[in-house]
Amino acid sequence: MISDPGRTRLALQAAQLYYVQDMTMDAIARELSTSRSSVSRLLSAARETGLVEIKIHSPQEARNHLEAQFSDRYGVTAHVVPVPTSSSSYERLQRTARTAAGVLATAVRSNLTVGLAWGATLSAVARNLPSKPLHDVHVVQMNGAMNLRTEGLSYAGDLLGRYADALGATLHEFPVPAFFDNPETKLAMWRERSVRSVLDIQADVGLFFFGLGAPKGEVPSHVYTDGYLDAVDMAEIMDSGIVGDCATVFYRIDGSDDGLALNGRSSGPPLDTIRQIPHRLCVVSGRTKRQSLEGALAAGLITELVVDEGLARSVLSH
16 A cells, blocks of 8 residues: 555556556656656556556545546536646647547447537547447537638548547538538528438537637647638637637637627537537647637536646636
8 A cells, every 4th residue: 555645646647647648667757757667666556556457546535636626616527637848739739639539438338429529639539549339329520611722521521530430430421611601691501401410410419529729729720720710700709809619619718609790600509509418528738728728618618628737727727
């Protein structure tokens, strides 16, 4: 039994890095500023004392303090990913994505409809998603991807296809623009039977998996960089106090979205619709997405969160 609470926390951290982040003992030793043999002893102690069985377990006395704070303050289940402060934005995203892939694989079950919002973060998760063939699982695209510069269809289709393949699921694409030129055009298309059929599947989503877009980010969000928004749209984003988007639906720092004209043209589900989905699993990394995450939490869009440690600390410090 590890009697020293400090050593217990160190053993848990080493176990998370080794079993969840798939780091070598040499890399862990460098990160913890200790020797490889010390890491080996920490991992052995973690196994012997029950911190690690088939997966990593955190007993009540060693529960991650940041995760507990998120649960207490925001009412969400949080998975805080340990990442060194010196890590690049790319490495931060990759570590967060690896953890998120495991969380998602655990959450998905047979006879479930999974909604996905395309983006750079979900692309990173897809590269780490383990194969878990299930029965009667449907993966549905929650927002369109077409824009003026590119169709966006191949990008979104390839991305969602990777999730469907990993889960043995039926894929339902949503071949509409990310943003319509006119809200009336959107309303007319929503009456088309082919589009209506996808909207009906979206209405059955039990698990919504998504990242958060931000006007400024370490890893640029596709919606702000790939031709989806013109200069007039970007001016509206700045003038309206928009801090982020969920499936191309925008919100402010306080979680409000009233009076935002862009949302009338968006193909993504309204925030009220998102809030009705039982399980809403969000993955986000990078401190430049602090306001985007704060707004999403204020809006009540998240029930479960995978977040890197630096961003978690930044949000909780405000």
